[in-house]
Each structure stands twice: as C-alpha cells, then as structure tokens.
Amino acid sequence: MRAITGWQEARDEALARIRARDWAPGERIPDEVALAEAWGCARATVNRALRDLAEQGYLERRRKGGTRVPLTPVRRATLTIPIIRQDIEERGQKPGYRLLSDLVETPPETLQQIMGTLPLRHIRALHLADDAPYCLEDRWLNPAVSEDVDFTALSPNEWLVGNVSYSEGTLAFHALPADAAHAEALNCAPGTALLALDRSTRAETPITWVRLTYAPGHRVEAGL
Amino acid sequence: MRAITGWQEARDEALARIRARDWAPGERIPDEVALAEAWGCARATVNRALRDLAEQGYLERRRKGGTRVPLTPVRRATLTIPIIRQDIEERGQKPGYRLLSDLVETPPETLQQIMGTLPLRHIRALHLADDAPYCLEDRWLNPAVSEDVDFTALSPNEWLVGNVSYSEGTLAFHALPADAAHAEALNCAPGTALLALDRSTRAETPITWVRLTYAPGHRVEAGL
DNA sequence: GGCTGGAATATGTATGCACATATTAACGCT
DNA sequence: AGCGTTAATATGTGCATACATATTCCAGCC
Numbered sequence: 327m328r329a330i331t332g333w334q335e336a337r338d339e340a341l342a343r344i345r346a347r348d349w350a351p352g353e354r355i356p357d358e359v360a361l362a363e364a365w366g367c368a369r370a371t372v373n374r375a376l377r378d379l380a381e382q383g384y385l386e387r388r389r390k391g392g393t394r395v396p397l398t399p400v401r402r403a404t405l406t407i408p409i410i411r412q413d414i415e416e417r418g419q420k421p422g423y424r425l426l427s428d429l430v431e432t433p434p435e436t437l438q439q440i441m442g443t444l445p446l447r448h449i450r451a452l453h454l455a456d457d458a459p460y461c462l463e464d465r466w467l468n469p470a471v472s473e474d475v476d477f478t479a480l481s482p483n484e485w486l487v488g489n490v491s492y493s494e495g496t497l498a499f500h501a502l503p504a505d506a507a508h509a510e511a512l513n514c515a516p517g518t519a520l521l522a523l524d525r526s527t528r529a530e531t532p533i534t535w536v537r538l539t540y541a542p543g544h545r546v547e548a549g550l
Numbered sequence: 551m552r553a554i555t556g557w558q559e560a561r562d563e564a565l566a567r568i569r570a571r572d573w574a575p576g577e578r579i580p581d582e583v584a585l586a587e588a589w590g591c592a593r594a595t596v597n598r599a600l601r602d603l604a605e606q607g608y609l610e611r612r613r614k615g616g617t618r619v620p621l622t623p624v625r626r627a628t629l630t631i632p633i634i635r636q637d638i639e640e641r642g643q644k645p646g647y648r649l650l651s652d653l654v655e656t657p658p659e660t661l662q663q664i665m666g667t668l669p670l671r672h673i674r675a676l677h678l679a680d681d682a683p684y685c686l687e688d689r690w691l692n693p694a695v696s697e698d699v700d701f702t703a704l705s706p707n708e709w710l711v712g713n714v715s716y717s718e719g720t721l722a723f724h725a726l727p728a729d730a731a732h733a734e735a736l737n738c739a740p741g742t743a744l745l746a747l748d749r750s751t752r753a754e755t756p757i758t759w760v761r762l763t764y765a766p767g768h769r770v771e772a773g774l
Numbered sequence: 775g776g777c778t779g780g781a782a783t784a785t786g787t788a789t790g791c792a793c794a795t796a797t798t799a800a801c802g803c804t
Numbered sequence: 805a806g807c808g809t810t811a812a813t814a815t816g817t818g819c820a821t822a823c824a825t826a827t828t829c830c831a832g833c834c
Binding site for chain 2: 496
C-alpha cells in the first residue's frame with residue numbers, strides 16, 4: 327500500500343479498517359511499531375492517530391495490553407454549551423432579554439446540597455428570539471461572586487461567561503411540564519412539555535446553578 | 551518558577567493563568583517558543599498542552615495569529631451516547647426488554663428526508679429497569695442492513711451496537727408530551743412531559759433513525 | 775489611496791531517539 | 805499446583821530538529 331503521509335490519513339486508514347471489520351471488535355490490532363513500519367511513517371504519527379480514535383471511543387488502549395477495538399464502542403458526542411445570545415444570533419434571529427425578578431432567598435433543599443445553605447441571589451430572566459420567548463433562565467448565584475452587578479440589561483448568562491468562566495461544572499437534560507410561571511413567560515399552556523438544561527458551575531467555591539427552560543419544540547443538537 | 555515536567559502540568563499551569571486572568575480574555579498569550587523557554591520544556595510539550603486546552607474551548611489558536619483566550623469561551627461538554635443495557639446496569643438495576651411491534655412501513659414525510667423514501671422496518675420496543683419502564687425505543691431501520699434479524703429477544707439498540715457501529719450520525723434532545731402509546735408503554739398519564747433523544751446513523755447509506763423516549767423524570771447527564 | 779505580492783512569523787506536523795510506566799507473561803521457588 | 809518475583813513489551817511521554825502552512829504585515833507598485 328501507498329505510504330501514509332499525515333496522522334489524519336493514518337487515522338482515516340485505521341477507522342476504515344475498523345469499519346470494514348478488518349480489525350474485528352474485541353481483537354487486538356497490530357502495535358504501533360508494526361503499523362508505523364507497514365504504513366511507512368513514524369511511530370509518533372501512528373500514536374497520534376490511534377490516540378485520537380481512542381478519545382472518540384473507537385479504540386481502547388492500554389499499556390502493554392495493546393490497542394483493541396471495543397466490543398461495545400462507547401461513542402462520545404460533543405455538545406457545545408450554549409451561550410444564549412450567540413445561540414440565537416446563529417439562528418439568524420434577533421436576541422432580546424428581560425429581567426423578571428432578582429431576589430435574595432434561601433434556596434430549596436435540593437439546591438442546598440450543591441450550593442450550600444447560605445442565602446443566594448435568585449434571578450429569573452427571559453431570553454427572546456425575534457421578540458418571541460426563547461428560554462427562561464432560572465439562576466441561583468453565589469452573592470460573593472456577583473456582588474452588585476446589575477442584571478436589568480445584561481443577562482447573568484452573559485455576565486458570567488465574560489467574568490467568571492473557565493470553571494468546572496455538571497450538566498443534565500430533562501423534561502418538565504410548564505407550571506404557571508413557565509406558561510406565562512414562555513407563552514404556552516400550563517402542562518406543556520418543556521426541555522430543560524440544568525447546569526451547576528463551581529471553581530473553588532460553588533458559583534452558580536441554573537436551569538434553562540426552553541420554549542416548546544426546542545431541540546438541542548449535539549455534534550458527532 | 552520551577553521547571554514544568556509534563557504536558558499535563560503545562561496544561562494546568564496555562565489553565566491556572568487563564569482562570570486567574572493573568573492571561574486576559576481577548577489577549578494573545580506568549581508564543582510556544584517563549585513559553586517553552588520560560589517553563590524549561592520543549593516546544594512540543596507546550597504545543598500539546600495548549601492544543602488540549604484549545605480542544606476544550608479554553609483557547610483559540612491560529613497559525614501566525616498566535617494563541618489567545620477567547621472573549622466568549624465556547625465550552626464543550628462530552629456526552630457518552632447511551633447503550634441502553636449498559637446504562638441500566640450502571641445504575642445497578644436489572645435490564646429488561648420487550649418487543650412491541652416490528653413492521654415494514656413507509657416512513658412519515660419528515661423521516662423520508664433523512665432516510666429516503668423506501669419502505670423501512672419500523673420497530674417499537676420497551677426497555678425496562680428492574681421491571682419498570684425505562685425508555686421506549688422507536689426505530690426506523692434500513693432493511694438492507696438488518697435483513698432477517700430477530701428482535702424479539704435482542705434489542706435493535708444492542709444489535710446495532712455490535713454489528714453496524716463505528717458510524718457517523720446526529721443527535722438531538724427535545725421534550726414531548728406523552729401520547730396514548732407512550733402513556734401505555736411507559737406507564738404514565740397522557741400529556742406527561744417526556745425527554746426524548748433523536749439519533750440518526752449513517753455510513754455510506756442511511757442506516758437507522760431512532761427516538762428514545764425516556765420514562766418521566768429521567769435525566770441525561772453530560773460530562774465536563 | 776488602494777491593491778498586490780512577498781517576507782516574516784506562529785502554529786501544525788513529521789521524525790528519530792530515549793526513557794517512563796503499566797501490565798502482562800514467564801519463570802522459578804516452595 | 806500455587807505464589808511471588810522478574811523480565812518482556814506496548815503504550816505514554818519528552819526532546820531536538822526540520823520543514824509545512826496559514827496568516828499577517830509591510831513594502832512597493834499602480
């Protein structure tokens with residue numbers, strides 16, 4: 327076979343063999359040195375290619391154990407965490423924003439396990455796309471982080487992205503029925519099925535917990 | 551400062567500087583050669599570290615343009631695509647499966663755009679966790695791929711993973727209200743808000759389109 | 775002034791080498 | 805046979821070097 331030039335080509339070649347079941351699931355594939363020789367490239371190039379495939383779940387690698395095609399490949403999808411304004415703009419719509427409430431409250435029991443028991447700043451805000459409701463931002467914020475920021479014109483989402491980002495966190499999707507508040511804000515009937523995204527963010531201390539509840543029919547797409 | 555030993559340490563050092571806004575958003579950071587010299591390691595090591603951070607959205611890199619901290623960091627979360635049986639087992643529950651229907655039909659208009667117009671094999675099946683409904687698998691399958699596979703005992707999900715995997719696809723989350731069929735299968739009231747995951751898979755030709763509708767209250771978690 | 779083409783530059787990648795490390799496999803002892 | 809120690813081995817990583825490539829920037833031209 328023709329010599330392989332770059333690591334991407336090596337990756338494609340390897341993926342082709344996996345897809346063709348030339349390298350069968352559960353089987354060990356030739357080691358890096360052998361592949362490098364067979365493909366006429368350096369071991370580092372093969373390494374890069376196989377490492378890339380392993381990151382995507384197409385291969386499993388272990389020291390000394392060699393590289394093998396997993397029997398049940400756990401594929402990973404990547405999901406770009408939404409920055410709401412950008413999200414809307416990318417859809418070719420005009421973003422809008424309205425602050426609904428901004429209070430200091432004691433969070434409910436379930437939230438206290440994540441954010442602690444201290445009173446938190448509770449912000450509710452509505453994001454609009456072409457003047458139609460897009461999503462409801464229901465956020466609990468560590469007051470030590472936000473201090474005196476004014477969210478009447480700037481959404482907490484946007485402020486956080488610009489000021490407290492680059493942090494750790496968790497993320498989960500679920501569905502919930504619209505309650506009265508959702509119904510009014512998102513302009514839908516109570517009980518409507520809504521997609522919600524819960525996200526908690528922390529650095530050294532808990533920073534924020536937010537639930538984004540999208541307008542009816544919204545879809546969140548993931549890549550790969 | 552002390553010399554950096556590995557690329558992970560270099561990555562941590564860089565991430566610390568980003569978090570500390572030592573490298574401010576929008577600003578160019580020193581180039582690889584400078585960092586390598588400052589940190590007492592090879593440029594390849596710095597490259598690996600910064601490349602890793604760029605993949606996670608913490609940095610933006612462009613040839614000749616240098617590396618900079620993005621103003622609005624687009625963070626990426628990774629989401630492991632569920633293999634239902636494993637999913638259930640990892641929760642410490644007993645997986646179960648029941649085939650509901652298996653027919654050859656003409657797909658609805660919206661699906662024809664993805665899967666083509668030919669008649670498709672339409673399979674409906676229920677997955678159980680500890681004998682309780684877990685999720686409903688509503689699948690349209692290219693008959694050329696599945697031929698005469700019997701899905702009474704083995705779920706299409708599992709069969710596909712073992713036989714037609716390593717392919718491309720798309721994935722999206724949304725919420726929908728339970729219709730009569732959902733209600734019966736998932737043992738909930740009609741209209742209940744349900745989380746659904748649509749996934750289409752293709753290699754050279756379209757392979758399958760599936761909607762997994764989860765039992766009420768289910769959450770799908772993403773990492774990072 | 776505006777456009778074009780060429781130099782300068784930062785990242786991208788390939789290579790050969792060396793050594794580290796995790797794990798398996800083999801060996802030898804009791 | 806069973807067990808613990810040791811050697812073998814595949815991947816993980818670091819480094820120095822060289823060249824490739826995409827952009828930016830600037831100079832020079834019209």
